[in-house]
Each structure stands twice: as structure tokens, then as C-alpha cells.
Amino acid sequence: MxxxxxxxxxxxxxxxxxxxxxxxxxxxxxxxxxxxxxxxxxxxxxxxxxxxxxxxxxxxxxxxxxxxxxxxxxxxxxxxxxxxxxxxxxxxxxxxxxxxxxxxxxxxALRTAAASAVSIRYLAREDARVLGMIGAGHQAAFQLRAALEQRRFEKVIGWNLNPEMLPNLEKVAEEAGVPFEAVELGGMREADVIISITSSFEAILGADQVSPGTHVACMGTDTKGKQEVAPGLLARAVVFTDEVAQSVSIGEAQHAVAMGLIGEGDVQQLGAVINGAHPGRRSAEEITLFDGTGVGxxxxxxxxxxxxxxxxxxxxxxxxx
Structure with missing residues (x-):
């Protein structure tokens, strides 16, 4: 062995x-x-x-x-x-x-960051310039480093429940030569890409705090009851995931499905975009959302x-x- x-x-x-x-x-x-x-x-x-x-x-x-x-x-x-x-x-x-x-x-940490990075590579607008981060814990730095390699980001904005942890993100952004700004959740409307990486059991990001054309990667919800974004955001978005069964049962989509806002058939595999079986983003105004549940x-x-x-x-x- x-x-x-x-x-x-x-x-x-x-x-x-x-x-x-x-x-x-x-x-x-x-x-x-x-x-x-x-x-x-x-x-x-x-x-x-x-x-x-x-x-x-x-x-x-x-x-x-x-x-x-x-x-x-x-x-x-x-x-x-x-x-x-x-x-x-x-x-x-x-x-x-x-x-x-x-x-x-x-x-x-590396595979979770890689999953959101793959979603950004295939679903974010090519002209994405502002990267939003929700969460500043251990895995957030990995997420940020991987994401910054996918587009020519010119600014990173961040929010965390405990603001004293935001320097963890600021340090990574500065190492990459990108300015960092702490914002309130409403400030996420400026972001072209948003990554949420928390262990929350209550919605943090509201549907009205995401602008048209944004790509959102929800990376923290991997257990029944966990939740990072409002179910209404998934209703506004085209939803992709690593695995549909996990997405609708333990992922971010569990809440929107339970409320009848979306159905299991509305959730697509990101791999289908990689294989060319799904077109992915279809317009500059479309909101895309990746529900990263973390598969074995x-x-x-x-x-x-x-x-x-x-x-x-x-x-x-x-x-x-």
C-alpha cells in the first residue's frame, strides 16, 4: 500500500x-x-x-x-x-x-477551490472584472487564489460575518496584485463573480443582492439544512452542480426545490458544459449559479x-x- x-x-x-x-x-x-x-x-x-x-x-x-x-x-x-x-x-x-x-x-481545500474555479472557467462572463467573496475562513483563501487565475479580475470585494477575518482575503488579493475592499452584502451587486464559502444554516446572500450577468459559486452547503443564499436566487438563475442528486438533497438547491421554486430537472451537471452537451451561459445578462456540494x-x-x-x-x- x-x-x-x-x-x-x-x-x-x-x-x-x-x-x-x-x-x-x-x-x-x-x-x-x-x-x-x-x-x-x-x-x-x-x-x-x-x-x-x-x-x-x-x-x-x-x-x-x-x-x-x-x-x-x-x-x-x-x-x-x-x-x-x-x-x-x-x-x-x-x-x-x-x-x-x-x-x-x-x-x-484544493479540490473544493478547483471545483468553483472550473465553474468560473466555464460559466462566468469573459469580461468579469470584480470578484466577490462571502466567507473568510480557512478555505476562503484557497477559493480566492484559484478563482483569481480564471479571469482578469481587477478588484476583490469581501464580506464575512466576523469582519476581523477579512484580512485573510486582503492578503491573498494583495499577493496577486489585486486591490481588496470590505463591503456590506448589498455591495455584492458590484461583483461579476461571487463565491460563498461558509458553514451557514441560514441564507446570507439575497436574490436582490446579485446583479444580472453574475456567476455565483455556492461552495459551503453540503449537508441537509445548510444554506448560503436565498432560494429566490436559484429561481432567477440557471443552476449547475457537480451532482444533481446531491444538489437537490443536501446542496444549496435543497431549499428552492422544497419550496417548489425549481425542480430537479432545472439543475444541470457542470460536466455537461465541459463535454459540450450543454451551452452553459447563453447571454451576458443571465445569472449562472454553481451548487458545489462536494462529491466523493x-x-x-x-x-x-x-x-x-x-x-x-x-x-x-x-x-x-
């Missing part, structure tokens, strides 16, 4: 490699070559933690496995470790034997790639299991 420890991931996995891995697996999903297994995600009744399993199988790449982990909201304050904790296990698709175990913490195949794709990179670099740990 190959082990790629968490400490090795930062030196091995690049944003470009993560983008390519996620883009490929989204396309494979839309083509029917890859599928996710049902998600198990539960509140465990200890430390306010959410814990679960995501897995799947990609026939095109023969990638089989699962990610186990979740969200421990008190980790950073109480223990000095990040709140999201996970590990990916890959299996040999031909034999079922365990193939690799990979640290999943940084990979989760994303984790398997980036984990499989980092295993390859570790082997190429001679940094994979071999264990007789």
Missing part, C-alpha cells in the same frame, strides 16, 4: 493539477463514466462534529475509493488544528485490494493524482499491508 502523508501534499499537489483532475472527473460524471455512492453524513453528538463518508467509482480512470472525515468546529480554537479533517483511501479496481491512503485535509469523485481524482506525483517524486511511503 502507498501512503502519502498530509505533510507531503503541499509540495506535491498544485492548483493546476487539482483543476485538471476535477475538470476531468466532472466530464466523466456527465458522460456516465463515473458515479458517486450515496453520502453518509451525520452529527455524531460529540464536539458538535459532522462526520461521514463519500465514495465512488470512475470507470474511465479505474479510480475507486472513499473519503472519511468531516467538520469539527472547535478544533482551531481548542487544539490549534484545522476544523476540516479527512483521509482518502483508494482501492485497486481490478482486485479490491487497498492501493493507497492519502491525507485529505489540504486536498479537500472529486476527492478520489485529486488523491489519485497526488499518488502519481508522489511516486514520480520518490516521496511515496510503501507499506506491506
Amino acid at each position: 502507498i501512503i502519502v502523508p498530509e505533510r507531503e501534499i503541499a509540495d506535491l499537489m498544485t492548483r493546476e493539477a487539482a483543476f485538471e483532475a476535477v475538470e476531468r472527473v466532472f466530464a466523466a460524471m456527465a458522460a456516465g463514466e463515473a458515479y458517486n455512492f450515496p453520502v453518509v453524513r451525520e452529527a455524531i453528538g460529540h464536539e458538535d462534529a459532522l462526520y461521514g463518508f463519500k465514495g465512488g467509482f470512475d470507470r474511465s480512470g479505474l479510480t475507486l475509493g472513499l473519503k472519511a472525515g468531516g467538520y469539527w468546529p472547535h478544533n482551531l480554537a481548542k487544539r490549534g488544528v484545522i476544523n476540516h479533517q479527512s483521509t482518502v483511501v483508494l482501492f485497486d479496481a481490478d482486485t479490491g485490494r487497498v492501493h493507497a491512503m492519502v491525507g485529505g485535509n489540504l486536498l479537500t 469523485l472529486q476527492d478520489l481524482a485529486v488523491a489519485s493524482r497526488v499518488v502519481e506525483l508522489a511516486q514520480e517524486a520518490g516521496r511515496a511511503v510503501m507499506v506491506d499491508f
Whole structure:
């Protein structure tokens, strides 16, 4: 068995490699070559933690496995470790034997950022110049770095429930040579692209706070009850997602579907745009929304790639299991 420890991931996995891995697996999903297994995600009744399993199988790449982990909201304050904790296990698709175990913490942040970046690449207007960020936690910096590479953004605006965290975004923007401005939620009307990356269970962004032509990437809702934007925004938008079943059950679309504002058939796979089966954005005035629920195949794709990179670099740990 190959082990790629968490400490090795930062030196091995690049944003470009993560983008390519996620883009490929989204396309494979839309083509029917890859599928996710049902998600198990539960509140465990200890430390306010959410814990679960995501897995799947990609026939095109023969990638089989699962990610186990979740969200421990008190980790950073109480223990000095990040709140999201996970590990990916890959299996040999031909034999079922365990193939690799990979640290999943940084990979989760990279694949989540890559997913929103893929949505921006394929759905945002080419002339998008102002990037809006809602949320300034651990994963927000990854989101911002990946997003800034997709268009020629000239300004970043940001909002966070706790404004004292906004310098986390300002630092990333300044490193990229882009000015940053803190705004109230109404200021998001200036944005051409908006990324929400929070753990909210109540709508933050209202439908009237998004201008025509905006692309919105909702990246924080991955559990029943979570919510980042008003359901009316999905009714105004053309909605895309990583996987439709997850979108309407545990993703941002769950609320709009429950209210009857949209139906399951109104949610499209982003992979269909990548494959050319869906035109994607059809006008400069259209609002597009990507409901990034976080599918297991994303984790398997980036984990499989980092295993390859570790082997190429001679940094994979071999264990007789």
C-alpha cells in the first residue's frame, strides 16, 4: 500500500493539477463514466462534529475509493488544528485490494477551490472584472487564489460575518496584485463573480443582492439544512452542480426545490458544459449559479493524482499491508 502523508501534499499537489483532475472527473460524471455512492453524513453528538463518508467509482480512470472525515468546529480554537479533517483511501479496481491512503485535509481545500474555479472557467462572463467573496475562513483563501487565475479580475470585494477575518482575503488579493475592499452584502451587486464559502444554516446572500450577468459559486452547503443564499436566487438563475442528486438533497438547491421554486430537472451537471452537451451561459445578462456540494469523485481524482506525483517524486511511503 502507498501512503502519502498530509505533510507531503503541499509540495506535491498544485492548483493546476487539482483543476485538471476535477475538470476531468466532472466530464466523466456527465458522460456516465463515473458515479458517486450515496453520502453518509451525520452529527455524531460529540464536539458538535459532522462526520461521514463519500465514495465512488470512475470507470474511465479505474479510480475507486472513499473519503472519511468531516467538520469539527472547535478544533482551531481548542487544539490549534484545522476544523476540516479527512483521509482518502483508494482501492485497486481490478482486485479490491487497498492501493493507497492519502491525507485529505489540504486536498479537500484544493479540490473544493478547483471545483468553483472550473465553474468560473466555464460559466462566468469573459469580461468579469470584480470578484466577490462571502466567507473568510480557512478555505476562503484557497477559493480566492484559484478563482483569481480564471479571469482578469481587477478588484476583490469581501464580506464575512466576523469582519476581523477579512484580512485573510486582503492578503491573498494583495499577493496577486489585486486591490481588496470590505463591503456590506448589498455591495455584492458590484461583483461579476461571487463565491460563498461558509458553514451557514441560514441564507446570507439575497436574490436582490446579485446583479444580472453574475456567476455565483455556492461552495459551503453540503449537508441537509445548510444554506448560503436565498432560494429566490436559484429561481432567477440557471443552476449547475457537480451532482444533481446531491444538489437537490443536501446542496444549496435543497431549499428552492422544497419550496417548489425549481425542480430537479432545472439543475444541470457542470460536466455537461465541459463535454459540450450543454451551452452553459447563453447571454451576458443571465445569472449562472454553481451548487458545489462536494462529491466523493472529486476527492478520489485529486488523491489519485497526488499518488502519481508522489511516486514520480520518490516521496511515496510503501507499506506491506
